[in-house]
Amino acid sequence: MDEINDIYEKLGGVISKDDFTRKVEEKVEQMSGLCDTRTAAMLVAHDLGVSDTGGEQQIQRISEITPNSGNVKLIAKVMTVYPAKEFNRNDGTVGRVANLIVADETGSIRLTLWDDRADLVKSGEIEIGQTFQIAGYVKEGYSGVEVNVGNNGVFCESDEKVEARIESKQIKDITNGMGDINLRARVLDISDIRTFNKRDGSTGKVANLLIGDETGKIRVTLWDELTDFTQQVEVDDSVEIINAYARENNFNQQVEMQVGNRGTIKKIEEEVEFKESFTPISDIIPGESYSISGQVSGLGEIREFNRDDGTVNMVSNIYVSDDTGRIRIALWGDHALLVDELDIDTNIDIIDAYSKSGFNDEIELSAGNRTRINIH
């Protein structure tokens, strides 16, 4: 309460102490709890024409925040809200912590709220899209630079208009281990939702999207409730992903993006461009994923076979030629049926097929369930 007194002192008696206190309480009320008393007092003082009440530090642009920024004041919009967590302090009290991603016109940053402020997250009072006046201290956190709002900080809803800019990564710049990835991309392929058993015995859900931008494409894995998104989106829609992380898979060491319970994905109106890049057939080497474009130059029969695990599958083989060469393509599963629709010279694109050294040591492409085939 001392600091409120200090603020009152600066008013030079333009209002009685009681009136001031009442106005401060009203202000807190107006902000429906999303404002602390000290900030409310400064706002009241400001309303009364007195702006020199202390905390008039320069508003910091998010892009200019560095680990050494110290105490900062910013106005930013909530982009992501993570669930609050509780922990036990050494003194026996229960601490609370919650993280947000907030953004202004220049970029986005992680905000860590402690205790009373974290409770605002827990009670659902903080929503995506709200704008806040924030004062806190900067430190290097677990996943990069973050602004911490403790008991001496300010976290107060603001009616300032903030045109939030999410700093978008380009797909080509995504590397293994990267966190807090935001990007906009175009949906190229959508998987079914699969269920699996977690180690703890519960059932998990997983689904994938293949997305692309002007710089490349990448596979995205969605977990649990987020898998529902695959039902709401179509190929060629554009999406924005906030707070994903990148990991190498242990199958073919490809870097993939994961969107877990800390991340979000949504459709956006803006169209992200993507252009498939096709490899000349003569450039294909074994052990990579390729897309090729050419004409059908050979057609085989559909064959059924038993896999080692006893399941039945089918395969057919076709040949495709372009200006540089000719290659055999094994069409697996449902793709095998395509031979019935194809004629010699049909224009065909085989997208994301895996190359390997096959029959007679010749290089061939495998068109499996992640391969897309367009006939035109």
Next chain:
DNA sequence: CCCCCCCC
């Protein structure tokens, strides 16, 4: 945390 490069 899941899946996947399987035929003759």
